[in-house]
Amino acid sequence: MSVRMPAASARRGLHPAAWWLWAGCMAGAAIRTTNPILLALIASVAAFVVAAKRTSAPWSRSLVVFFRLGIVVIVLRVVIQIIFGNRLPGHVLFTLPEIPLPSWAQGVSIGGPVTVEAVVQAAVQGLRLAVVLICFGAANSLASPYRLLRCLPAVLYEAGVAVTVSLAFAPEVVMAIAGVRDARRLRGRPIRGLAGLRGMAIPVLESALDRSLQLASSMDARGYGRRVAVAQRTRWMGTGGTAVGLLLVIVGVYGALDAGSLPAGGIPFLAAGAVLVGAGMAVGGRRTNRTRYRPDVWRIAEWAVGASGVAALSGMIVAGVFGVPGLQLQVYPLEFPPLPLLPAAGILIGLLPALVAPMDRSASGTRTTAPPPPADEVQAPGAPVPASATPAPAPTKPDAVQPPAPVGLRMPFGPVEGTVA
């Protein structure tokens, strides 16, 4: 066991959890404000960090898609407001013909006067959602979800599969779009405009879903979620602790995102939940017998990136608690929003990853031509295994042993048989 593992972070870039934490905090900050300047600032910070740190791997291209999705969200939100939204008083832009609705449909209106204030408010709400999406896209571009999943404890098997499948879904969709576009072109179907969009949605979702299902079956066939026999009580403690902890975390996150619904922004719930989840996973972890190949390590850079995200979010929370003006956009009177300094400074700290995160040099996603087949000799897999080095991987049979490992098997490959002169 004297093999030195190479410095993982030097080769692999930042720990994926650090990226997701950072992106999650930025998204959390975005949810707590409707000030378009702050929102634009968050989006630019996310985009800048992605531009500085992304690799050329395929999933790194997903940010653009999320930007486009964001624009669609804003437009959709404004259109819905114009047609159905509640009628805010103010400067009337134009008036749509009103359709009278029966009394039981009170609160919903179709048509009517459309005011500048209503449109601005809808656009800003759309922008907020778009920025959240962009933060999610940034995380997807910087660390592939699969890598994050590797760090996920396999305590809750079903939850683990669900999380993988859902995390993998967004990049799958992005990649499926390219394939479906090609296929549609080959079948002579339109690929641009509304007709193209309509015909593509189903195939893209279908192929991404299909891929997700295959992923789940492949994970299973390759041993994901194997169990070691443990006492019933331990099992309950592990699962129960994790479940209750996760609930508390959800409550805490809700509090952190929705200002004013819980005391102290839900932080106590978040902390208690995190402790419980940690304990539950530690107990439950005894049930699985997993090891790590080149584990992602959490070092100073990871702390810095995580902290920068937390700083951005806390700037926003603190500003909210102290009632710093300018967090929410005022439409009465409609005026250019101010720039609150504290939250803005917090968001700017979110730029830190662009400086401190190590570059991911491993996943240089350029396509190279295949190397020539090995000329002389190759070796069989499996190394001489010292008996003590291998924990018996037996799922339920403790006496099962590793299959005999090949001992330095050399395989000469001659030239291809039947040479033709």
Added chain:
Amino acid sequence: MIRFTDVTFTYAEAEEPTLRGIDLDIEEGELCVVVGETGSGKTTLLRAVNGLVPHFTGGRLSGDVRVDGRSTREYPPRELADVVGVVGQNPAASFVTDIVEDELAYTMENLGIAPAVMRRRVEDTLDLLGLHELRSRPLSTLSGGQQQRVAIGAVLTAAPRVLVLDEPTSALDPAAAEEVLASLTRLVHDLGMTVVLAEHRLERVIPFADRMVLVPGRGESLIVGTTAGIMEMSPVAPPIVELARLAGWSPVPLSVRDARRLADPLRRRLARVAAPVPAPTPGPALRPVAVAERLSVSFGEVVALDAVDFEVRPGEVVAVMGRNGSGKSTLLAHLAGLRRPTTGTVRVLGRAPTDLPPRRLIRLVGLVPQDAGMLLYGETVADECVTADHETGLSPGTTAAMLESVLPGMPMGHHPRDLSEGQRLALALAIVLAPAPPLVLLDEPTRGLDYPSKHRLVELLRKMAASGDCIVVATHDVELAAQVATRAVVLAEGEVVSDGVARDVVCHSPVFAPQVAKVLAPDPWLTVDEVRSALAGAVP
């Protein structure tokens, strides 16, 4: 090691069982090849070994499947992962991680193997399969053959006792296939690993097989026997066996070496008849349908195609060959107007295919991609045919009729995803051919095809060429190239290495020569049919 006891399996909503009353025993240290026609249930049989059928597919399985004493009734696939490694037909679909090295380590991580052992096994497997230069590449950027090798490596690292492979060489070039099979044989002989593999390209696997299992399909019972025994009677046979039947050799030779020893009388008989004439090549008078001039394509710093000059004339069947990742698919994608060249030009009947709207394009160029399922999104086969007619403005029924001529008796009510790989290809082919484009591009068309379907494909391609269509086939299947190609182009690292009459190109390459050519060298015979008709002419 693997025991099937009275296994009957019916997919959910299927009327007939796919497997019926299967009894099968595979001993430890056996290399067992499963053969059978497209859609006969080979894949179902293989996936039942580790319990993916029925744990993940649904359906009803009666009887018992035991691997190393563990029944798939009690053990789900994950608990069998240390005993059985399964490589599916579509390697890209089995990837769980996103980087080659992580993929190789994934199963070992789940099995809880010590980090030091993992390191060592990953390195060994990288060497074994020639993957060391790809170790940190994202999986989605690999070529089909590279992905196949990674998928095999990913199960090998866990050192399972049983290895189940569904068409492991279908995406590999001949040299790489030979290497993978040789390594599998080594694992069987030196470690006593049990290997079960399904393969349509029998010419590649029979020299290595200990036993064969013939799956007749339609729920009939299996036929199990020694390789030579099965080959004497099998309706599906590689060229070397057909040649043996023609020449009356017994026992049937399974390798080129065995056949050459027996072939001397045949060679002398053939020397007395006229040597095969090269297929007539269309004169230069005919204007080329597609022309690529100085076509260069690069992805980032990597050059995929380097100043390639390429043209196809009416009536030609061009086989584009070369090792995995040499730029074959890239060339086809550019001829079909899917990508814009970095420099250089592509013209199809004088037009740049990238500038044409899709509807016009498909009447000029048809491309069947490597993963034929990509083209299919309908609910049923019938639905798919109707949509294709409608969208391309063909008279109703054209696509269905084309499908009937490509592969008769397709289950029209099935969902395209429930079809076998071969049936899916037939459907995609029918859809692409229905608008009758003058230029047809096929990327690895024989992947997953059995001999009868392949034979039909060859007939179809010959008929199309005779009627003046141009066909470009990117393929690793040397037997296909020998049967249909009039011209062969060999690519390497994005450059054209040789371009000439197919017979000359393939006969002069030890890698690309078909079996008949290897047996009958130095005379340039390519196929059993040629030999048969020559002999018939010589002995009237």
